[in-house]
Amino acid sequence: MADKDNGPRKVTSFDVARVAGVSRAAVSRAFTPDASVSPKTREKVYQAAKELGYRVNYLARSLTNKRSDLVGLVAAGLDNPFRTMQIEHLARALLARNFRPILLPTSKEADTSAVIGQLLHYAVSGVIVTSDAPPTEICEQCAAEGVPIVLINKGEDIPFVDRIVSDDRAAGHLAADHLFESGVRAPAVMAAPVVSYTARRRSEAFLSRCRQLGLEARLIALQINDYQNGYSAAGDLETLGVDGVFCANDYMACGVVDRLMRDLGRQDTPPIRIVGHDDIPQASWAAYALTTIRQPCDLQADQTIDLLISRMAEPDMTARVEFTPVSLIKRRTA
Structure with a gap:
């Protein structure tokens, strides 16, 4: 030949x-x-x-079919271990359904139009947008092209755009109840509620449940829900008289644990109770042994792709919202 x-x-x-x-x-x-x-x-x-x-040649085939087997995964905050875990589960679930994931990293500072251009250039069959990624312009442009979209852990209500949301209300209640049962009487929640929909919902649910339990909980507001902000804010916990803290995610909680252990030179457990959220792999490491709220990425991925496929079949359906259940994982920190 x-x-x-x-x-x-x-x-x-x-x-x-x-x-x-x-x-x-x-x-x-x-x-x-x-x-x-x-x-x-x-x-x-x-x-x-x-x-x-x-x-x-799947891209060539897409020119004939008008759509490829590609599904765009739009994600920001890839430094967070949870995001990596979430993307892996989504990618594996897409492959199992005979789709091919294409990852498009972005950020709040990124040029959203460039992301949109890449998505439409590859004639994607659908788009999944994770939390922390800017969705509105992406959704509007893709919807105009008839591309189905599912948002994960985002609060925007957009016509014909489906959402999967972790049960943040249950998470806040689980954290408050567990800290109370562990003897905590001066609790706090550490989160960046202004920039994060999930952090805002979790912290609001935690504060509300603490009031029901007769506790005066405080909000320690951060700029970003990451390790460094958790590490920095943990230095003030002793001064504030806090004896238990719920962190909006495990990434931040690991920073809190490291700061408290470093400052006090401890090798066993932090001096206050700590509960995180997400159950990232590091949460089970001996250095952290973090009590946390598990957000099941495998189930969330299946829910997301079920919605995406049904939206492909019936693009004019009313927008839907499904919740991913959460559970408490008890370890050494609380």
Whole structure:
């Protein structure tokens, strides 16, 4: 299959069909998920493709179908271990459903139009936007192009855009109840409620539940829900007289643990009770052994893709919101 002027000729589906002894249409069906083709034919096509070194050009196919099998994952805050864990589960779940994830990192400072351009350039079948990523302009532009979108842990109500939201009200109540049962009487919640929808909801639920329990809880407001802000703010906890703290996420809680242990030179447990949120892998490390609220990324990913697929099938449905349940994971810090 060489061309003396242009080098080796690119292997095509027609070549595969000839070697496999099947029609060109059978080759196409063999590489199309859920298409009607016998196992014997599919195996013959796969074997021929392997021998010839044939690969399906999904981007070229998208020009014909108007949509590719790609799904855009728009994410910010990738320094947070939870975001990495969340993206991994979403990517694996998409692959299991015969989609191909394309990750588009962004930030509040990024040029959103560039992200939109990349999404539309690849003719994506759908878009998933995680918390901390700027969604409004992305949603408006993609909706205009008829691209289904699902938001995760975001508060914006946008027509025809579905949302998956972790049960932050239950999380705040679980944290307050557990700290109270652990003997905490001067609790605080540490969060950046201005910039984060989930941090705001969790802190509001925590403060409300503390009032129901007869406790005067305080809000320690941060600029960002990250390790460094947690580490810095932890230096004031002793002065404030706080004996228990609920952190809006584990990333921040790890900073709190490290600061308290460093300042007091302790090797066992921090001097106050600490509860985090997310159950990132580091939360179970011996250095932290962090009591936390688990946000199940595997279930959340399945919920997200179920909504995305149903939105692809019925694009004019009313916008929907589904909640991901949470659970308390008890470890050494509380």
